[in-house]
Amino acid sequence: MxxxxxxxxxxxxxxxxxxxxxxxxxxxxxxxxxxxxxxxHNLPRTNFHLYPDNPMYKRIAGRLPVGHAFAFLHFHKGGKVQRLLHELKYHNHPEIGMQLGRVYGHDLLLSSLAGNFDRIVPVPLHAHRFNRRGYNQSERFAAGLAETMKLICDHRSVERVEMTETQTRKSKLKRWQNVEDVFRVVQSGSVRNQRILLVDDVITTGSTIEACGQVLLDAGASSISIAGIAYTD
Ligand SMILES: [Zn+2]
Structure with missing residues (x-):
């Protein structure tokens, strides 16, 4: 009643x-x-997960030894994917991330990739940005993937720290390489010997996810694969 x-x-x-x-x-x-x-139904899917040697894999593999690299959607300026990502990031719609993650998780389950990962790690946000937004959009997408694929979504093992000004001045070379982000593994026990699917929102140059993947490999992860919500050509 x-x-x-x-x-x-x-x-x-x-x-x-x-x-x-x-x-x-x-x-x-x-x-x-x-x-x-x-x-x-009509979202512009990349289907990269069906092609191991896809353009995103090629973009990243030269710099980071990745197992697999794939993204759910193609990102075009002014398109529906950009609109959705804008809503996800700036208009307080974390549920979009979860929803897209679930849909992509179903696609991945139908492929041969599904059994290749032990845990999903979202690329973390800086604490101040997380506090302003109230959520990490990549973590929401990762949570949708993890729920569908029955994997652990691990948002605690890696932190993103900002360099202090003195550090930034000291490392001009790093600045030149555009590595303003520093990632730090805070729970190495949970990533050691793990096959990690590292998840970000939009993959452009791939330098952020490369930096994050490297610290996970340094901490003993057995392999890193990469998944994005969207990929820019
Ligand atoms: Zn619609």
């Missing part, structure tokens, strides 16, 4: 405040959440 009233109330609220798809702005049907079924 109570749940019936709840459903009626929900329908009523939906009538007054209709929900719109964050990607195409058309009205959402009952049961749809944030992104409509048509948009989810």
């Amino acid at each position: 109570a749940s019936g009233i709840y459903e009626m109330l929900k329908d009523f609220i939906h009538l007054i405040y209709p929900h719109y798809c964050l990607a195409c702005h058309s009205g959402l049907a009952k049961g749809e959440n944030l992104v409509c079924t048509i948009c989810i």
